[in-house]
Amino acid sequence: MDAEDLLAAEFEEHRERLTAVAHRLLGSRAEAEDAVQEAWLRVSRADSSEVDNFAGWLTTIVARVSLNQLRSRTTRREEPLDDGPHLHAVPDPADEAVLADSVGLALLAVLDTLTPAERLAFVLHDLFDVPFEEIAPIVDRSPAAARQLASRARRRVRGAEPKDDTARKREVVTAFLAASKDGDFGALLELLHPEAVLRYDTAAAQMGSAEDLRGADAVARFLSGKARAARLVLVDGAPGWVWSLRGEPQVVFAFTIDDDLVTGIEIIGDKERVSGFAIESLPQR
Incomplete structure (x- = not known):
């Protein structure tokens, strides 16, 4: 042959x-x-x-x-x-x-x-x-x-697939947390709107956080590998993250999601606001 x-x-x-x-x-x-x-x-x-x-x-x-x-x-x-x-x-x-x-x-x-x-x-x-x-x-x-x-x-x-809106948002926040923990910059970019914004309240900023960030690239670079201590939770019924100290919630990450993309993240460290949230633990992946 x-x-x-x-x-x-x-x-x-x-x-x-x-x-x-x-x-x-x-x-x-x-x-x-x-x-x-x-x-x-x-x-x-x-x-x-x-x-x-x-x-x-x-x-x-x-x-x-x-x-x-x-x-x-x-x-x-x-x-x-x-x-x-x-x-x-x-x-x-x-x-x-x-x-x-x-x-x-x-x-x-x-x-x-x-x-x-x-x-x-x-x-x-x-x-x-x-x-x-x-x-x-x-x-x-x-x-x-x-x-x-x-x-x-x-x-x-x-x-094109019928799915409960809350369930879809939970999938996005869950995937975003996994990508952040793994330091998967590309996966974070996939889940972020190009004009995504990350903001802090005054208390979170005083903890040493960076200034507000704009743009998917900046947000993804900042969060890549940074959420290892965060947990997936429901915050007043909406999917989000929480960082706790000795079992007490200290910082809440609230997400705004549109068309299956993260358009905004607010990092909340104000003790009064955090204590006022109804925080419900979710299965961790």
Whole structure:
């Protein structure tokens, strides 16, 4: 078996997964198969002798081909209607049923509302565990920007699913606490609104806290790794954090959340205000 036959055989071993990736990106089995075939043509003409991660390399090529197709769709939708007839693929109901079964109805409905880059970042990362470092060059972004693309898409998907508003806010505050404890700067950025503000009352400021902070980057840098002693609680029924000393609450972190993003954090150290809160412990993760 010569080198070309070996390459073809190895490609065939990955074809099923590559088709699954393209199918979820494009929403059409026929288009997915075309994308995989186009990927094979590119692979057959490329030098793969120095490729360390063959599966990852193939996924990247299929993703690039699929992204081009998604962008082509967007361009066609923006063309004026009087420029002539337009051909649009008619979805196969059976094909849509298979895809809906594999990714969920809410996700299927919202995928078409995403930009091509958002769709690719979300599908590759959330459905196929592709690292943002590998997604970034595909969409011509930095890893942090690719993470933001997936985060925006994820919020759209969550918004399509009916869920109690309090429960959703609790999920955000819980995730924010975990990211702060772990020092996960990227995860903190995902959960913060770009114009997020962190404020202190006078008592908290006198404890040695920094001045008020504005912007997701500044807030994330300050809180990264800083909440190891904080606990997840309900503060007057709203999810928040508390820092205690010998079992007595000393500082409360109150969150303002809009569209699943933290837009504001108030750090409250005034003893009278803190003692007036109804603080209820929640299971810690």
